[in-house]
Amino acid sequence: MIEPLDPDMFDPMCPSSAIPFQIGDKWTGMIVRCLADGPRRFTELRVPLRTITPKVLTATLRAMQRDGLVTRTAYDENPPRVEYELTELGRSMLILIDAARTWSEQYLPAILAARRASEELTTFR
Template sequence: MNEPLAPDMFDELCPSALSPIRFGDKWAGMIIRCLEHGPRRFSELRIPLRGITAKVLTQSLRGLERDGLISRTAYDEAVQRVEYELTPLGRSLLGPMAVACAWAERHWEELLDAREAYETPASGFGRAG
């Protein structure tokens, strides 16, 4: 059995949320990281992904399954149990994701400055009101 996922695995200010590099939808990279150490149940994934709704988590899991990055296994027990696990293809993303996360951490301040400048109308960036 895997160790429980930490509720604070993804801080609200985590560089993964700031990174302009996306692996699938907004949540896909974080889901992949949650599955890094083995299979997880839906309810386990909700712990560190506290900002995600059940509907969006379901959609993200289906998208990852469709793309061959995760597998879904339903166990026929008294109470049905479903687990999600990285496929070899999904596991092959862990290296590139680690590189992207390290890049975002190195450029954290620059990314924050760029986003702040974009949001500030006087900067000349951003959308016209």
């Protein structure tokens, strides 16, 4: 069974939101991570992504579908059910995303320290 997604998965207060890596557009990387453990529904994705609007989520998912990263399966039920799932191609991105996360864990403190240091220089000018 697939566990529900942690709503704090992408806490905007988390310092790693300053990471200099981006997969595709703003949301693609996060969506790939959300789908890592199995298929998810539209509204299920909205929870951890928090501030994403349905318009942008739709557009991003359509682009990912076009590029062969996810599949979209609509079930003829009521209320409607649509599931998004990673393809093998989409799944191959996880390695890179994890590499970027590891890099961030390791070096983000250094970036933030450098940023603070240069702020101080400008503050006391």
